Every structure is written in structure tokens, then in C-alpha cells.
Amino acid sequence: MISYKSVWSDKTGRHRQLEKSVTKQQTAMFGSEVLHEKDKAQRVQHHFNIVSSKYDLMNTILSMGIHYAWKKSSVKALALKPPDRLLDLCAGTGDLSSMAGKIIGNAGQIVACDFNWQMLKTGIKKKRCRPFSKNTNFIQGDAESLPFSDEQFDAVIIGFGIRNLTHLEQGFREIFRVLKPEGRMVCLEFSKPKTFWFRLFYDFYSYKIMPLLGALITGSKDAYTVFPESIRIFPLPDEIVSILSEIGFKNISYKRLTDGIAVRHKAFK
Ligand SMILES: C[S@@+](CC[C@H](N)C(=O)[O-])C[C@H]1O[C@@H](n2cnc3c(N)ncnc32)[C@H](O)[C@@H]1O
Secondary structure, three states: OOOOOOOOOOHHHHHOOOHHHHHHHOEEEEOOEEEEHHHHHHHHHHHHHHHHHHHHHHHHHHOOOHHHHHHHHHHHHOOOOOOOEEEEEOOOOOHHHHHHHHHHOOOOEEEEEEOOHHHHHHHHHHHOOOOOOOOEEEEEOEOOEOOOOOOOEEEEEEEOOHHHOOOHHHHHHHHHHHEEEEEEEEEEEEOOOOOHHHHHHHHHHHHHHHHHHHHHHHOOOOHHHHHHHHHHOOOOHHHHHHHHHHHOOEEEEEEEEHHHOEEEEEEEO
16 A cells, blocks of 8 residues: 555655755655766656657556647647747657647747657657648757757747756756747646545556556556656645746746646746
């Protein structure tokens, strides 16, 4: 049995994800595992190397297809229009880029950036059979040190990526840097469901069903054990608001999706 009381971190636990603590202690969390700060990126890369070919399928099965609705509403929240230039950060296999492409069309430009080549490669293959904008480019790059000069993008979207960074504030600072003045950002990330009874069901599903499905489909039980753990130690929506506001973002708001399983933050430079 899992202890439902202990799976969601308290404030002290969540604050271990923050840069101040990571840099001071030189430790980072990978799920419930404590690593040296320098080793986390490599573990994240390894994780996505294992799941990349089955990533889209797993997302659809595990979320029962709901992730498409969350992603669609996040792209819509960016209020894109041609000829906007959009950065899809931690783009993975490019779902958000593909959805944004339908709005921006071929007049704008989309840069799908991720540091994992296997995930990008899966996205590039998908581009051949899905309606991506002609002007979508896949670029390998680290979200903590983006390979772009200042004020390049009208909008930035990051879907289920920020949780993976070693220094999450640094990721947000980089987003702020590459946004044009008045540019907008949407960050979609998993979070803590609001309703107690729903949380009980979600915890059971996350800890008992997800790892089993992960093992069956990707061959790795570990990959989908780390996944629920990383969600439960991630800062809560109001804590993300504080981080964004300290960096300088304005008009910050958030919306809980599906009782708060996912949260969509929106902010402006
Ligand atoms: C859960 S996937 C999300 C993919 C996609 N955005 C989606 O919503 O389906 C997280 C992605 O973040 C990428 N990622 C993690 N850390 C990163 C970093 N430091 N720089 C760039 N990409 C990173 C991973 O390689 C992975 O493709």
C-alpha cells in the first residue's frame, strides 16, 4: 500500500527544487532520488532516450487522451496570430508546435527546441505526416542556456518541461530574456489536484497503474515511477507565480485543468 499522506511534498520538500537550495546543497531531485546537481540533466536525457519512441502513445494512454485538450487550450491561451515567432521550449515530439502551426500558418515561424535528440527525432518524423507549419524548425538546445539572442520571440510555450530542469528559475529567466517586450509565455505543467477524493484516486492510479503500463509499453517500470514522484515535489501554482514575478513577468495568472492535475500559467514580459 502507498501512504497517501506522504506522497505530496510539504513546502520544505518542494523548496528543495528551487535554485537557492539546489545551488547551496549542490543536490537536485530526480523523482525521489537525490542526485548531485551536475548529474540531473544526464539522468533526464537518459529517461527521455528510453521513452522517446513510445512517448506520444504513453501520453495518450496514461491521460486517456486528455493531454491533447490541455495542450490545445494552452496554445489557444497564447493568442497567436500570423506572423508571430513562437518558441516551443522542451518541445519533445512537437505536439504544441504542430497545434500552434495551424494558427500561425506559414507566415510565422516556430522553433521547437529540446535538448534530447531522440525526442526531437521522433517529432521530425511526425512532421512528415502531421500538419506542422512549413516554418517549424527543430533545434537542439538547453532550456537553461538557450542558443538564441535576446528578444527574439513574440511568444514562448513550455509544456511539461520546466519540471525536468535542474534550475527551474534559470529556465524561466531564459524564457524572459528571449521574449520580446510585451511578449507572452504559457507554461503547462502537472500539479496537485484540488479535491481530496480525486487526489486519492489519482495517487492510486499514478503509483499502481502508471508504472505497470510503463513497464508493459516502454519496457521500463522506473521511467513511469519517477514521473509521478517528480510531480509531487514540484512547486505549487502560487509558488510558481512568486518565481515568475521575481524574474519580472507581469500580469501572471493561472488556470487549473482537470481539477488541477495540470496547471497552465500565463505571463507577460
Ligand atoms: C515531458 S516532455 C514534454 C514534451 C512536449 N512539450 C509535450 O508536451 O509533449 C519534456 C521534454 O523536456 C525536455 N527537456 C528536459 N530538460 C531540458 C532542458 N534542460 N533543456 C531542453 N529540453 C529539456 C526533455 O528532453 C523532454 O523532451
